[in-house]
Amino acid sequence: MRKLFVKTENYKRFTSAVNAVEQRGAAEAGMLLVHGEPGFGKTQVVSRWAAEVGAVHLRANVDWTPRYFLVELHKALGIEAQGRAEEMFQSALKVITASNLPLVIDEAEFTLHNKAQVLEKVRDFSDRAEVTVILVGMERIQSSISKHKQISGRIAQVVEFKAAPLADVAQACELLSEVAIAPDLVSEVHRLSGGRMREVLNIIAAVERVAKLNGHERVGLEHVQGVPLSHDWRTRTPLTAKPGKGKGEGR
Structure with a gap:
């Protein structure tokens, strides 16, 4: 099989939504939510886009805590993870702000544990650095995030991946x-x-x-x-x- 990328309808709708977020009026509304059933190509499409634009791409784990997230973020940024959580946040924020790197979180359901503490930390980066943040999850993630008003209010676009025509x-x-x-x-x-x-x-x-x-x-x-x-x-x-x-x- 040839190693090519197929620009599907889901890909086109996703990139259109990214452009809309990047051209937003409210700086704090910098989040894009991608959701859908398994197998519809969410991870493949978002991974391809992340590689093309140089986005920071993380896959959340079931046992993520805010500090665990910060450690993984530092690894992705290529900087040393050391110090207290606030010091780690500031060092990562400095790099993300300076480079204007978008942030992608796949398996984003795992950021909602313990009153969405990890996703609140992601929101902090979105607010402070004013970068595009893309959350990728399963079909029920939208209703789960809607329970957290401080976060759902930051989501400017929602893309549901559907069955390919x-x-x-x-x-x-x-x-x-x-x-x-x-x-x-x-x-x-x-x-x-x-x-x-x-x-x-x-x-x-x-x-x-x-x-x-x-x-x-x-x-x-x-x-x-x-x-x-x-x-x-x-x-x-x-x-x-x-x-x-x-x-x-x-x-």
Whole structure:
């Protein structure tokens, strides 16, 4: 599979929201919340953006405390973590302010423990440095954050990642697959994946294996009948292509 990045509809909506936050009127409203079900590409899209702009990218842990967060932040900034918590905050703030680095927190649910102490510390950086802060979490994180008015009032944009449309899946198949995938099979990839880009990538890899095994340069629906292309984790059963399916029909 080719190592390329597919600019999906979710990516376009995310970057549009980032631009809106960066052009905000109220300096303190510098947060962007990204949420959605697993597999819709949140981490991949945000990680790509963070790498492109040089953002500080952290993945929250279940046992994060404010000090633990500050230690991880110092590591990401490439500075030594030492002193009391307030001294660590000031040293990190100095670097972030001087470089105007955006801050990305993935698995942001873990910042909400103990009355959102860690997220309050993140808010402090947003307020003091006036940098863009992106919080990435699961579908329920918006309602959880709404309970903390001091934080939710800082969120200028919310982006919900949704299932990829057929056009996104077709683009992924064209750009990423090292073998040609026929339109009928593209539609089946869309159906089997449920629009989850993570599954789309797995299915493309499975199609490539079928092509390599059988010497196909172009793979259509007829070539993968009965071949497990994906896996339903809920029922623990393999998912196979079915004739006559496509055009985004339900699983």
